Amino acid sequence: MACSVLFDDIKACSPVLIDILVGIPSLPSTIFLTLTLSCIPIQSASRATKMSASTSHSGKFSLVTAPCRICFRAAKWLPVLFIVTVVVWSYYAYVIQLNILTVESIIEKCLCLVVYHVLLFLFLWAYWQTVFTDIGTVPKQFRLPPSELDRYESAETEEVRKDVLERFIQRHNLPVYNRTMTGDIRYCERCVQVKPDRCHHCSVCGVCVLKLDHHCPWVNNCVAFTNYKFFVLFLGYALVYCLFIAATTLQYFIKFWKNELHVPGKFHILFVFFVSIMFAISLVSLFGYHVFLVFKNRSTLESFRAPIFRVNHTWLQDKDGFSLGAFNNFVEVFGEDRRLWFLPLPTSLGDGVTYPQRCVDEDTDDLLNPRQRWPEDDDTEMSFTAYTNTHTQALEEVVVQPNHTNPV
Numbered sequence: 001m002a003c004s005v006l007f008d009d010i011k012a013c014s015p016v017l018i019d020i021l022v023g024i025p026s027l028p029s030t031i032f033l034t035l036t037l038s039c040i041p042i043q044s045a046s047r048a049t050k051m052s053a054s055t056s057h058s059g060k061f062s063l064v065t066a067p068c069r070i071c072f073r074a075a076k077w078l079p080v081l082f083i084v085t086v087v088v089w090s091y092y093a094y095v096i097q098l099n100i101l102t103v104e105s106i107i108e109k110c111l112c113l114v115v116y117h118v119l120l121f122l123f124l125w126a127y128w129q130t131v132f133t134d135i136g137t138v139p140k141q142f143r144l145p146p147s148e149l150d151r152y153e154s155a156e157t158e159e160v161r162k163d164v165l166e167r168f169i170q171r172h173n174l175p176v177y178n179r180t181m182t183g184d185i186r187y188c189e190r191c192v193q194v195k196p197d198r199c200h201h202c203s204v205c206g207v208c209v210l211k212l213d214h215h216c217p218w219v220n221n222c223v224a225f226t227n228y229k230f231f232v233l234f235l236g237y238a239l240v241y242c243l244f245i246a247a248t249t250l251q252y253f254i255k256f257w258k259n260e261l262h263v264p265g266k267f268h269i270l271f272v273f274f275v276s277i278m279f280a281i282s283l284v285s286l287f288g289y290h291v292f293l294v295f296k297n298r299s300t301l302e303s304f305r306a307p308i309f310r311v312n313h314t315w316l317q318d319k320d321g322f323s324l325g326a327f328n329n330f331v332e333v334f335g336e337d338r339r340l341w342f343l344p345l346p347t348s349l350g351d352g353v354t355y356p357q358r359c360v361d362e363d364t365d366d367l368l369n370p371r372q373r374w375p376e377d378d379d380t381e382m383s384f385t386a387y388t389n390t391h392t393q394a395l396e397e398v399v400v401q402p403n404h405t406n407p408v
Contacts (some may be wrong), residue, residue: 090272093265112248122233123237129344130219131220132221133230135221143193159178165184181308194351198299199352209224213228216231229333229344230292230344232294235286242373245272305317307321309384334347336349
């Protein structure tokens with residue numbers, strides 16, 4: 001295929017030369033290519049050369065990288081396997097060695113086992129949802145069609161490219177308000193599409209992810225719009241799980257320290273106490289940080305690199321650009337049904353594409369003019385109702401790949 005494309009490019013540039021060279025039966029192919037490539041324009045030659053090189057090496061490259069890809073995919077599950085192993089061992093140490101073989105009080109034993117299994121169920125449920133919830137895809141309206149893509153890639157200057165993207169989002173009425181530091185539309189060269197607000201390209205998954213927070217190796221998945229609630233609940237329940245184990249094994253650790261604990265599984269009890277304390281210390285800061293982000297309506301990426309909005313006819317960074325107030329920010333992630341707030345069920349509002357903006361006075365288009373304001377308490381219910389109604393008329397629902405297991 002590459003050779004046919006190359007021959008067409010050469011023939012289009014110099015048909016007379018082709019006829020002459022083809023008439024020489026003993027001319028080697030390498031000399032033929034050398035003589036004819038000099039007559040092709042630089043763009044066509046580079047395209048033909050790249051296609052020829054990719055064709056010649058694709059088979060060898062795929063054979064070499066196929067085992068590497070399999071190994072890489074398997075290696076990404078190692079952190080998940082580690083967490084599962086620790087949980088299974090903690091179950092054996094706490095349930096079998098502590099409660100069944102060590103605790104003598106029936107009431108204490110039953111109470112600890114009931115609370116423990118409830119926390120374990122919620123913790124594993126939230127973890128499962130975080131790991132196996134699909135991150136979704138950007139709606140197809142944001143992808144450049146072939147005609148627009150050709151104009152964009154063939155543009156000679158950045159101004160022309162910027163104009164192509166501006167016309168594209170205006171023609172399709174895309175809800176894109178964030179820009180780069182230079183005021184350009186955020187465009188992904190790899191995915192060949194305009195990035196919706198709060199969307200970023202994940203180098204590990206290889207795709208653009210809606211409201212990307214970060215890629216977490218401990219769940220082998222992106223933490224983003226579709227599973228952010230599950231991730232926060234996973235951190236919270238993991239913290240409570242560790243604190244509960246530490247609190248209920250403390251007295252037996254003291255007995256061990258005084259050399260008063262004489263049971264076969266005393267070292268399991270000792271280690272489960274230290275492991276729970278160690279994980280609790282790690283989780284308390286991480287969970288607290290993400291609770292802070294929820295109430296501020298920020299992602300981890302936005303806390304380090306604030307989104308850019310149009311302010312007084314210039315583009316400026318604003319970390320609170322998507323904030324609706326603490327309560328509304330919480331509801332955006334956990335939903336409106338209070339009964340489902342702390343259950344790992346999909347209740348987050350919105351579609352991951354459109355987000356409400358700040359209140360703007362009718363007589364100005366400036367975003368942070370002194371006369372502009374945040375929604376007051378009296379406006380909270382009305383503004384948030386309008387927000388939810390806006391999301392019911394979303395551009396397009398997040399497309400979930402049916403056969404997707406985890407991003408690669």
